[in-house]
Amino acid sequence: MPDNHHRTQLKQLGLAVVQTEADAIANLAGHIDEQFIDACELMLKCDGKVVVIGMGKSGHIGNKIAATLASTGTPAFFIHPGEASHGDLGMITKNDVALALSNSGETGEVLTILPILKRLGVPLISITGNPSSTLASLSDAPINASVAKEACPLGLAPTSSTTAALVMGDALAIALLEARGFTEADFALSHPGGSLGRRLLLHVSDIMHQGDDIPITEETAPVSAALLEMTEKKLGMTAITNQQGDLTGIFTDGDLRRMLENNIDIHGTEIKQVMTRGGATISSTQLAVEALQLMQDKKINALLVTDNNQLVGALNMHDMLKAGLS
Missing domain, CATH: 3.10.580.10 (CBS-domain)
Incomplete structure (x- = not known):
């Protein structure tokens, strides 16, 4: 069994992570700016779907953002950038909008497919931790989700950065939900199997x-x-x-x-x-x-x-x- 000192240390480490990530989220308020508004307007005008792209941990966050968008009135799906280069790009049409995630903004698999998106005329939104990156410079609406530091003491494991990207994705989804006038009944239609769907659809x-x-x-x-x-x-x-x-x-x-x-x-x-x-x-x-x-x-x-x-x-x-x- 760990001694009391060790238990106290574990608690302090956990609290430090929570505080670091809480600070990162608080600082995002300053990044809800004109670029964020531009991103919302691009998605509101979209006649197709929002195609979310991300690699590694950003891909996991992108998957969740796509699911949140889809369930709140903005049709969306996730494409793995590695698979996109081997045929899945055919899922993207000129009526879609792309939302690319990369903390560094230099993820090779993501940058590789950008010329194809440009050729299709697909508007590009990005969520990146590096507003000076290649991805940000090529985006029609680059959203800054940079953080002061990762919660990982080594500064290696994506922690604060992935949390910030996820929160920014939620901010987009809920802003769009409100702008569309999306209601509880609309939400229930996409969740008919859940308890919420039963509560809102059953007469x-x-x-x-x-x-x-x-x-x-x-x-x-x-x-x-x-x-x-x-x-x-x-x-x-x-x-x-x-x-x-x-x-x-x-x-x-x-x-x-x-x-x-x-x-x-x-x-x-x-x-x-x-x-x-x-x-x-x-x-x-x-x-x-x-x-x-x-x-x-x-x-x-x-x-x-x-x-x-x-x-x-x-x-x-x-x-x-x-x-x-x-």
Whole structure:
């Protein structure tokens, strides 16, 4: 086991790295300048895709930036510069914009493909730690992501520089997101399999029980009839309607427990005498997550669904669990 001195030393080393990288990120604010704005405008005007290019650690950061751009409304993909020289350049069209990453700005594999991009007339944006580099000088919008020092004490492992490039990529993506008016619903469309997608895309109508599956009891029926309906439909409640079919209330497991505590005759008592009048309802067009929130706020386990005051469905907490919302 390491002694206490060694443990303290490890903590101090970790804190030093965090502080160094935090300082590097703070200094990026001064680099959100005209070149950054130019880069945003080039991407906003792009009729094709943003092609992100990077080698080594810059390639890993570039991959992430491309993914962030794509998921926030800016179509993008990553190309490895080594593969680009062996056929993948065919993936780039004249309608695209290139975003190249290189801390030194002199990465050979990246510089090799620049003449092809120029020949295609593809605008070039760069994120580099060397604003005087070849890559920066050949760029239409060179973004300066230079750092004072790497967090690596040897000054060799890309640490602060890759963090700075990643943050600058995020800054581009979010600036574009805001400029495009990209919404939560738009985000959900590109994330349909995730929990966010379910929360933003799933409507009450997608999960509610409808038609013959809705438990309904006429208000003059005995409580025993309501219990049979609840047992058959298995939603822990039944809607209560009048003779005209209008919704007048709801009878739930909770109402049943309260009724039994008062020794009420289930065969001789009409359901309207023990039901909950009115009751919480929701529209079929609302998000399912809104139904979940309503149930949680009111501490209930079931909801009736109405459109234009007409009963169209029913759902309970189990439906929320099945839909992956709870």
